[in-house]
Amino acid sequence: MIDQIAGAASNVQIVLTGYLHIVGESQCREGEFDTLNHLADYMRDQQKAKVDELKRSGIKVAGS
Secondary structure (H helix, E strand, O other): OHHHHHHOOOOOEEEOOOOOOOOOOOOHHHHHHHHHHHHHHHHHHHHHHHHHHHHOOOOEEEEE
């Protein structure tokens, strides 16, 4: 889908925004929040990998 968008609009730039931690450090059930924060970190890392991949393929993309 990204390739189709880039092909149809040569001046398009895709911008991906990052994910912050979902909860703070002081919570009642820390184990559950640790899992949520781990998932947010995972999403951040996957998004960065996708941005890097798209840049290598020549698609204009920005992201954190």
